[in-house]
Structure formats: structure tokens, C-alpha cells
Amino acid sequence: MEINQPPRIKIAFTPTPIERLEHLPSDTGEYEYEIYIKHDDYTGSTLQGNKVRKLEFFLAQSKTEGADTWITCGGLQSNHCRAVACLASMIGMKSYLMLRGSKPQVPQGNYLLDKLVGAEIEFVTATDYFRIDELMRDRADQLISRGLTPHIIPEGGSNALGLWGYFECYREIRQQLDQKGLSIDYIFTATGSGGTFGGLLVGAKFFGDKTKIIGINVCCTSDHFVERVYQYCQEFKERYCPGLVIRRSDLELIDGYVGDGYALSRKEELKMISTLARECGLILDPVYTGKAFYGMLDLLRKQMIPVGSKILFMHTGGLWGLMPIGERFVDSNLI
Known part of the structure; x- marks a missing residue:
């Protein structure tokens, strides 16, 4: 085959x-x-x-497109968002994370790592998260207007x-x-x-x-x-x-x-x-x-x-x- x-x-x-x-x-x-x-x-x-195995293919695609920023989404403690943010920092890209939930008083776990590596973070209500794909496209347009070249990675890299x-x-x-x-x-x-x-x-x-x-x-x-x-x-x-x-x-x-x-x-x-x-x-x-x-x-x-x-x-x-x-x-x- x-x-x-x-x-x-x-x-x-x-x-x-x-x-x-x-x-x-x-x-x-x-x-x-x-x-x-x-x-x-x-x-x-x-x-x-598991997320990094998927990111090997998204990284190659992003390089082909000349992207400099990743946009993705997930829960507050998303492993996927953490992996995206950490990898972006390692290779000189920016990351924009749309996290479902409210901003915690004290960063912990994956969210702490998101913050440490400099991800730009937006919190999204559970109701708005139902239209997260539309919201990520909107944020991509906003980033383009800021002179960036974003690439959207779907939830979970799936x-x-x-x-x-x-x-x-x-x-x-x-x-x-x-x-x-x-x-x-x-x-x-x-x-x-x-x-x-x-x-x-x-x-x-x-x-x-x-x-x-x-x-x-x-x-x-x-x-x-x-x-x-x-x-x-x-x-x-x-x-x-x-x-x-x-x-x-x-x-x-x-x-x-x-x-x-x-x-x-x-x-x-x-x-x-x-x-x-x-x-x-x-x-x-x-x-x-x-x-x-x-x-x-x-x-x-x-x-x-x-x-x-x-x-x-x-x-x-x-x-x-x-x-x-x-x-x-x-x-x-x-x-």
C-alpha cells in the first residue's frame, strides 16, 4: 500500500x-x-x-509556511498547550494560547510552564470555547495585523x-x-x-x-x-x-x-x-x-x-x- x-x-x-x-x-x-x-x-x-510526536509534523509544516507564531487551545492544564509553548520558546517562535477557564491566582503545573516560557495567554469561558476554532481564526487575523505570521494548531494537535x-x-x-x-x-x-x-x-x-x-x-x-x-x-x-x-x-x-x-x-x-x-x-x-x-x-x-x-x-x-x-x-x- x-x-x-x-x-x-x-x-x-x-x-x-x-x-x-x-x-x-x-x-x-x-x-x-x-x-x-x-x-x-x-x-x-x-x-x-504524546503531544511532541504530533508537533514534529506541525513544526515542519509551519517552517514550510514561514510561520513565526503558533496559536492553539486547550484546558488550563493542557499538556498540548504546554508542549506548544515550550517548543516555540526553544526554536525562537512565539505562542498564543487560548485556555478554557479562569485565570488562577497562583500559576501551577502546565500553566506555570506556559507563563515561564513567555506564552501570550487568553482565557476563554466554557461557553465561548464551543466556537474555539472560529476564535482562533479571529486571533490569527489579529496577529497578522500586528505583522506576525501565525499558524493554527488544532486542539490536542489532532x-x-x-x-x-x-x-x-x-x-x-x-x-x-x-x-x-x-x-x-x-x-x-x-x-x-x-x-x-x-x-x-x-x-x-x-x-x-x-x-x-x-x-x-x-x-x-x-x-x-x-x-x-x-x-x-x-x-x-x-x-x-x-x-x-x-x-x-x-x-x-x-x-x-x-x-x-x-x-x-x-x-x-x-x-x-x-x-x-x-x-x-x-x-x-x-x-x-x-x-x-x-x-x-x-x-x-x-x-x-x-x-x-x-x-x-x-x-x-x-x-x-x-x-x-x-x-x-x-x-x-x-x-
Whole structure:
């Protein structure tokens, strides 16, 4: 099958390791599964996480267009916005972030890094955020009037171009598994804007593998993400790989683990994060990997995944998101 790869400027520290999770915490029960971790929390420090893989392609596109400013959007503690702002600072570009929520009194976590690297920040109400694409286009026009050359990166770096980040990650995973003589039945990932899940799915379909890609949505609904990611995949097919065949039925997205809402953690999720860190040395974030791992364990507990399966969990980073919620762990007597 032919595929036309767009330009890429490599910036992430890859390949990231795949390591077996030798045991689970004592209070999670017994599981007859082999669980491996793909450590994309090792892709960098300020750039750590899954977003930087996508940015390698947006950076190349921006250079081709002669852009000097990135405009993007996300929540107050957006990992994507932090990665965009930090990378922009590193390469001499400017960044304009549109963050959903209110300005906090004290900068913490990702937002603190946004401020430290000099991002221009605008806060957007939840109501206005529903038309964020229109607002970003308006801000682009304003920046052009200031003599700048902006480039808009969509929320989460998720669109047809952004899928390339995790298409290439899937290729990397195949090579690593081949070197280890290991096969994987399922890959689990958190889904917050759809680009990581979509890129992995496109990779699996392109290479003709039987590995099932499972997304656990951390916001909205699974139906929402099925339509959103399906559209990304069709655009990917049209632009880059006409022979690719992806059907809506190929998109396996699991609902039921959003909990109290996006970036809102329940006590049982925080307990799992604390216990995994203490007993297994695996540190997850409260927004993405914490919810996804909690959901995956629940599915295994209910044996909704065939017993004996080999599972790869995508650790997509986000550790800076832990920093602002230390009080929640203290109040819950977890630290």
C-alpha cells in the first residue's frame, strides 16, 4: 500500500522504551494478563508526553509556511498547550494560547510552564470555547495585523496531519516488539482529542496487524469520538494513503470512565494513582493516563478482555498535571 509521508522535524527523544509491568498493586486483585507500558512519558522533560510526536509534523509544516507564531487551545492544564509553548520558546517562535477557564491566582503545573516560557495567554469561558476554532481564526487575523505570521494548531494537535505522530509511533512499537520477539493483542490509550488513538489505529490498519486499538475517552462520549476520529481517518486516507480502509466499526472506544468530568478526578482514581506509584513505581497523571488505566483495570477485572491477553498501555505523559492537585491527595489521606 502506498503512503505519502509529509515533512517531519524530529524533536522527541525516541524510541521510547516498552517495559513489562511486573506486578500490580496488592489491592487491585489478581489478573491473568501480561501488561506492558509504552513510556511516552520519556519523550522529553518540558516536552514530555504524546503531544511532541504530533508537533514534529506541525513544526515542519509551519517552517514550510514561514510561520513565526503558533496559536492553539486547550484546558488550563493542557499538556498540548504546554508542549506548544515550550517548543516555540526553544526554536525562537512565539505562542498564543487560548485556555478554557479562569485565570488562577497562583500559576501551577502546565500553566506555570506556559507563563515561564513567555506564552501570550487568553482565557476563554466554557461557553465561548464551543466556537474555539472560529476564535482562533479571529486571533490569527489579529496577529497578522500586528505583522506576525501565525499558524493554527488544532486542539490536542489532532487532525489528519497530527495522526502521523502516532502512525510513526505504531511503526516504532512494531519494530520494538519484533526485536523482543513479542506480540501484543491490545493497545490501550487515553482519548482526549482523538489524535493518538487515531494514529495508532491508522498504523495498525496500514500494516495489516490484528492488534486491537482500544481508546478510553476521558471527556465527552465514545459516540462523539467515533465520529471525530473517523473523520480524521478519512482525511488521512484522502491526503496520504488512498488505499487505506477504515470503517466506523473499527473504532473501539470505551465509555464510562470520564468520572466527574474532564480533569476532575474521583477519590478511587486518585487512590489507584497513589498505589501504583508507591507499589509499582508507575506514576500516572489525573487527566488522561489515570482515568485510562483505571478503566483498563476495570475491564480486566470484569474479564471483558480475553484472559491471557498481552496488553500494551500507552503512557502519554502529563505528569505536570499532578502538581496542582497535591491538596486532593492530602485531603484524601493518600500521601
